[in-house]
Amino acid sequence: MTPTTADRSTVTAPASAPAPAAAARPADVDAGGRPGGGAPADARRLGAERTVLRLARPYLPRLAGAGLLAAGTEIAGLALMATATWLLMTAAGRPELDTLTVAIVSVRALAIGRGVLRYTERLAGHDAVLRMVTDVRARVFATLAARPGPVAGQRSGDALSRLVSDVEAVQDLVLRVLVPAAAATVVGLLAVTGTAFVSPVAALCLLAGLLVAGVALPAAATALTRRTADRVAPLRGALAVDAVDLTQGAADLAAFGAAPAALDRAGARAAELARLERRLAVTGWAVDAAGTLVVGATVAAVVVAALGADVGGVLVGVLAVGTLAAVEATLALVGAARQWTLLRAALGRVADLLTPDRRDLPTPAPATRATPTDGSTAAGDGGSTPDRSAAISSGLDCRLDAVTVRYRSGAAPALDDVHLDLPAGRRIAVVGPSGAGKSTLLGVLTGTVRPATGTATLDGTDLFGHDPERLPRLVGGLLAEAYVFHATVRENLLLGRADADTDELAAAVAAAGLLDWIRQQPDGWDTMVGEDGAQLSGGQRQRLALARALLAAPAVLVLDEPTEGLDPAAADAVLAGLLAGLDPRRSLVLVTHRLRGLTGVDEVLVLDAGRIVQRGSAAELASRPGWYRDQWQLQEAAERGYLALGPAEEPPVGGSGPP
Numbered sequence: 331m332t333p334t335t336a337d338r339s340t341v342t343a344p345a346s347a348p349a350p351a352a353a354a355r356p357a358d359v360d361a362g363g364r365p366g367g368g369a370p371a372d373a374r375r376l377g378a379e380r381t382v383l384r385l386a387r388p389y390l391p392r393l394a395g396a397g398l399l400a401a402g403t404e405i406a407g408l409a410l411m412a413t414a415t416w417l418l419m420t421a422a423g424r425p426e427l428d429t430l431t432v433a434i435v436s437v438r439a440l441a442i443g444r445g446v447l448r449y450t451e452r453l454a455g456h457d458a459v460l461r462m463v464t465d466v467r468a469r470v471f472a473t474l475a476a477r478p479g480p481v482a483g484q485r486s487g488d489a490l491s492r493l494v495s496d497v498e499a500v501q502d503l504v505l506r507v508l509v510p511a512a513a514a515t516v517v518g519l520l521a522v523t524g525t526a527f528v529s530p531v532a533a534l535c536l537l538a539g540l541l542v543a544g545v546a547l548p549a550a551a552t553a554l555t556r557r558t559a560d561r562v563a564p565l566r567g568a569l570a571v572d573a574v575d576l577t578q579g580a581a582d583l584a585a586f587g588a589a590p591a592a593l594d595r596a597g598a599r600a601a602e603l604a605r606l607e608r609r610l611a612v613t614g615w616a617v618d619a620a621g622t623l624v625v626g627a628t629v630a631a632v633v634v635a636a637l638g639a640d641v642g643g644v645l646v647g648v649l650a651v652g653t654l655a656a657v658e659a660t661l662a663l664v665g666a667a668r669q670w671t672l673l674r675a676a677l678g679r680v681a682d683l684l685t686p687d688r689r690d691l692p693t694p695a696p697a698t699r700a701t702p703t704d705g706s707t708a709a710g711d712g713g714s715t716p717d718r719s720a721a722i723s724s725g726l727d728c729r730l731d732a733v734t735v736r737y738r739s740g741a742a743p744a745l746d747d748v749h750l751d752l753p754a755g756r757r758i759a760v761v762g763p764s765g766a767g768k769s770t771l772l773g774v775l776t777g778t779v780r781p782a783t784g785t786a787t788l789d790g791t792d793l794f795g796h797d798p799e800r801l802p803r804l805v806g807g808l809l810a811e812a813y814v815f816h817a818t819v820r821e822n823l824l825l826g827r828a829d830a831d832t833d834e835l836a837a838a839v840a841a842a843g844l845l846d847w848i849r850q851q852p853d854g855w856d857t858m859v860g861e862d863g864a865q866l867s868g869g870q871r872q873r874l875a876l877a878r879a880l881l882a883a884p885a886v887l888v889l890d891e892p893t894e895g896l897d898p899a900a901a902d903a904v905l906a907g908l909l910a911g912l913d914p915r916r917s918l919v920l921v922t923h924r925l926r927g928l929t930g931v932d933e934v935l936v937l938d939a940g941r942i943v944q945r946g947s948a949a950e951l952a953s954r955p956g957w958y959r960d961q962w963q964l965q966e967a968a969e970r971g972y973l974a975l976g977p978a979e980e981p982p983v984g985g986s987g988p989p
C-alpha cells in the first residue's frame with residue numbers, strides 16, 4: 331500500500347497473446363515507422379528530403395562555398411597525383427633540372443593546398459550546417475511544444491529522439507551525402523574533360539568507369555541495403571522498448587510469470603537485429619570490393635585506350651594515376667548512397683513534424699511493436715508457456731505461522747508474530763495505518779519477502795519451496811507499483827491470462843468497471859494506453875490493472891488497494907462487483923485503506939506496527955472500540971462531506987449499511 335500506487339498502479343501485459351492487430355511486421359513498416367512501404371512511401375520520402383532541404387535555402391551560399399571547397403580538395407588531390415606521377419616518370423629520364431622545377435613546386439603547393447582546402451571545407455561546411463541544424467531543431471522543438479498532448483502511440487523517448495538524432499540526420503544529409511556527392515561529380519567531370527584532350531577514347535573509358543562507380547554501384551548499394559536498413563531502424567526501436575519494459579515492468583512480468591517469455595522475445599529481436607546488421611556489413615564489403623574492381627578495370631581500360639591512341643608513355647602514366655584518383659573520389663558516392671539509405675527514416679520523421687498536413691497524420695511509435703518473426707508486440711505476447719495460460723482450476727490452502735519480518739537487523743519488525751489461516755475460498759481484508767505492514771504481508775504471501783522467523787505454507791508445503799516461476803500463478807494479483815506496458819488494452823489484459831477470449835476479457839473488465847470506456851473508444855480493445863498508461867486517467871489505469879489481476883485468476887488473489895484513485899461511489903461499485911464475481915473456490919487477500927464495502931469479506935484483520943491488533947467481521951469491528959471503528963467513523967464523516975459537495979453520479983454499492 332504505497333501512497334503513490336494510485337497513480338502508477340496497473341497490471342502488466344505479456345502473455346501468450348495472439349499476434350495483435352496493432353502490431354506491424356517490419357516489412358509493413360516503412361522507414362519512417364509508418365505502416366505500408368512501397369512506391370507511395372518512396373514518393374513520400376523524396377518529399378521528406380525536399381521538405382528538409384527547403385530549410386537550407388537561407389544557408390545556400392555558405393553550403394555552395396563548402397561544396398566548392400570540397401571539390402577543390404578533391405581536384406587538388408587529383409592534380410597532386412597526376413603531377414607527382416609526371417614528375418617521377420620524367421625525372422627517370424634525367425632531364426635538365428629546370429624542366430622539373432615547376433612540377434616540383436606544384437607538388438609541394440598542391441600537397442599543402444590540399445590540406446588547407448580540406449580544413450577550410452570542413453570549417454565552412456560545419457559552420458553552414460550547424461547554423462541550419464540549429465534552425466531545424468528550433469522548429470522541431472516549437473512544433474513538439476505546440477502539441478496539445480502526445481500523439482497516440484508515441485512515447486516520450488520518441489519526442490527526444492526526434493529532437494536529437496533525427497535532426498542530426500539532417501546534418502548528415504548535407505555533410506555526408508550532398509557535399510561529397512557534389513565534389514565527386516565536379517571531379518569526375520573535370521577528369522573526363524582533361525582526359526578527352528589527351529585521348530577521347532580513353533575519356534570514354536573513364537566516363538564509363540565513373541558512371542559505374544558513381545551511378546550503378548550507389549544504386550546497387552541502395553537497392554541491396556534498403557530493405558534491410560528499413561527493418562533495422564524499427565527493430566532498434568522495438569529493442570529499446572523491450573529494454574524499458576523489461577526493466578520498468580520487471581516486477582509485473584515476474585508477478586504474472588511472463589518474464590522468461592519476455593526475455594526470450596527480446597533475445598530473439600536482438601538476434602534478428604544482429605543478423606540484419608551482419609547482412610548489411612557483408613553487403614557493404616561486397617559493394618566495396620566491386621568498387622575496387624571497377625577502379626582497376628577503369629584504369630586498365632584507360633591505359634589500353636591511351637596506348638592504342640599512341641599517347642606518350644609519361645602521359646599514359648599520368649592518365650592511369652589520374653583515373654585512379656578520379657574513380658576513387660567518385661566511389662564516395664557509394665558511401666553517400668548507403669548513408670542516405672540509413673538517414674531516410676529520420677528525415678521522414680522530421681518532415682512529418684515540419685509539414686502541417688503530414689503532422690496531422692497519426693504517427694505510430696517507431697515500430698515499437700514490430701517483431702522479427704511473428705509480429706507480436708513487446709508487451710503483448712509472452713510466448714506460450716502452457717502453465718501460464720492454464721487457469722488454476724481449484725483453490726489452495728495458505729497459512730502463516732508466527733511470521734516475523736525484519737528488513738534491517740535491530741529495526742522494529744515490519745511483521746511481528748503474524749498468524750493467518752487462509753483456506754481455499756476464504757476472503758479476508760487487511761487494513762491498518764500507513765506503515766503497519768500490509769504490503770509486507772502481501773510480500774510474504776507472494777513469495778517476494780522472506781520471513782526472518784515463522785513459516786509460510788501453500789497447499790501444505792513451504793511457500794518458498796514452490797517453483798518461483800509457477801508461484802505467481804498460484805498467489806498473485808494486483809501489487810503496488812504495477813506497470814502498464816506501451817501496448818493496447820487487450821495486450822495489457824492478456825498478460826493476466828494469455829488464452830483469455832473476448833468474453834472473458836469483457837467479464838474481467840466489466841468487474842473492474844472499465845467496459846463502457848473501452849466500448850466508447852474508436853479502437854476498442856486495440857486502444858493504445860501510452861507509455862506507462864499515460865493516455866489513461868489514474869482511475870482507468872487502476873481499473874485496467876484490476877481487470878488484469880482478475881483475469882489472471884490465481885488460487886490466492888491478492889489485491890493491494892484495488893480501488894485507489896477511484897471516487898467513493900466508483901470504488902464501492904468496483905469492490906462490490908469484484909467480490910460478487912469472484913470464483914468461490916479462490917481465496918482473496920484484499921489490502922485497503924477504504925473500509926466501506928467490506929461486508930463481503932469473511933474476516934477483516936487490523937494490522938498495526940506489524941501485529942494483528944483486531945480481527946473479526948466488518949460489522950463486529952465497527953461495533954467495538956478500536957482503530958477500525960475510529961477510522962470507519964472518520965471515513966463516513968468525510969464521505970458525507972464529499973457527497974454533500976457534489977452530485978453523486980453513481981449510487982454507492984455494497985456498503986451502505988453498517989460497514
Ligand SMILES: Nc1ncnc2c1ncn2[C@@H]1O[C@H](COP(=O)(O)OP(=O)(O)OP(=O)(O)O)[C@@H](O)[C@H]1O
Nearest residue numbers: 331332333737744763764765766767768769770771
Ligand atoms: N524494502 C523495505 N526496506 C526497509 N523497510 C521497509 C521496506 N518495505 C517496508 N519497510 C518498512 O516496513 C514497515 C511496513 O511497511 P509496509 O509497506 O508493509 O506498510 P503498509 O502498511 O503497506 O504501508 P502503506 O499503507 O503506507 O503502504 C514500514 O515501517 C516500512 O518503513
